[in-house]
Amino acid sequence: MSRHFPVIDLEPFCEPQVSAGLRLDIVRQVASACEETGFFAVTGHGVPRTAIADLVALSYDFFDLPLGEKLEVQRPRPEQNRGYIAPGEERLARLRGDETPPDLKELYTIGPFDLPDTPYFTGPAAYPSFAPNLWPTRPAGLRPALQAYWHELDRVARKLCRTFAEALELPSEFFDQYIDKHISQLRIMHYPPPAAAPLPGQMRAGAHSDLGMMTLLYSDNDIGGLEVMNRTGRWVRVPVIDDAFTVNLGDLMMRWTNDRWRSTLHRVVNPPEAANDLSRRLSIGMFFIPNYDAPVVPLSGSGETSRYPPVTVADYRTSRFASTASRPAAQ
Numbered sequence: 001m002s003r004h005f006p007v008i009d010l011e012p013f014c015e016p017q018v019s020a021g022l023r024l025d026i027v028r029q030v031a032s033a034c035e036e037t038g039f040f041a042v043t044g045h046g047v048p049r050t051a052i053a054d055l056v057a058l059s060y061d062f063f064d065l066p067l068g069e070k071l072e073v074q075r076p077r078p079e080q081n082r083g084y085i086a087p088g089e090e091r092l093a094r095l096r097g098d099e100t101p102p103d104l105k106e107l108y109t110i111g112p113f114d115l116p117d118t119p120y121f122t123g124p125a126a127y128p129s130f131a132p133n134l135w136p137t138r139p140a141g142l143r144p145a146l147q148a149y150w151h152e153l154d155r156v157a158r159k160l161c162r163t164f165a166e167a168l169e170l171p172s173e174f175f176d177q178y179i180d181k182h183i184s185q186l187r188i189m190h191y192p193p194p195a196a197a198p199l200p201g202q203m204r205a206g207a208h209s210d211l212g213m214m215t216l217l218y219s220d221n222d223i224g225g226l227e228v229m230n231r232t233g234r235w236v237r238v239p240v241i242d243d244a245f246t247v248n249l250g251d252l253m254m255r256w257t258n259d260r261w262r263s264t265l266h267r268v269v270n271p272p273e274a275a276n277d278l279s280r281r282l283s284i285g286m287f288f289i290p291n292y293d294a295p296v297v298p299l300s301g302s303g304e305t306s307r308y309p310p311v312t313v314a315d316y317r318t319s320r321f322a323s324t325a326s327r328p329a330a331q
Helices: 020-036 049-063 067-073 092-096 142-167 251-256 273-278 313-322
Strands: 007-009 039-043 083-085 106-110 185-191 205-208 214-219 226-229 235-237 245-249 266-268 281-288
Touching: 007 020, 020 039, 020 142, 049 106, 049 142, 049 185, 049 281, 067 083, 067 106, 092 205, 142 185, 142 214, 142 281, 251 313
Parallel strands: 007 039
Antiparallel strands: 039 245, 083 106, 106 185, 185 281, 205 266, 214 245, 214 281, 226 235, 226 266
């Protein structure tokens, strides 16, 4: 595999008796990937294949429902990333200030669930980070499949946060205090086969960088798939690797590391016309975002100037994400 897209086996890192040398080797691989492109794949994550397969099958069942039924759980407001987001309602290129036609996809998204009834989760500062989820009635198994998948990816993300800390020569538990009440989002992104030729500049997902700490992505094929921009400014295809998750850093992690690590531009391209009939595609992304009140203070080295002012997670991300909506959602 190219050095621009390394595959890292996390299984030894998860073992309680892993040798110091092997642990250090994994940490160095992660550090190199984060500095070079901000993208890599992880295997040995321990997520059961059945948890992935069940969610994929049920997700396709949801997107096969009539539009009117999907709209029963439509996203209430642009800044409230919950429920169904219909085709034409998102333009991710706006995250970097570009204006393009709407992305050629539809989505269903959830956030944290089973939360305590305490002010941190229910008070004014908690909105929209802990807005209620909108659960569809069909298919009946989708909600438990999403919740099971969430718990699995939460475990993987927390393990990666430990590797990140060690890769930055920090105590392994450094990020724990900032992610114990994280405001992550699980988004199921459905890319149907093209019904017509795309408009000029229109893609399945416009070029953007993610806003959070990291994203863990599963995709079921790469026909009209993910591309990442390398350091030379060239778009490079991200391969779909069996039993692996694609991991990419978000803007908050780049700020946290004072630009030592990269939050990289990426996009989802349109399929070749000859492959349109085979191009139906599903991606499931855990967008891992720290606690809404977590202070992101650049980790600058001795004598190094901080490139960003301190900012809380909520102040940074809410307004930027709301800008991706193509039009106001139904109230």
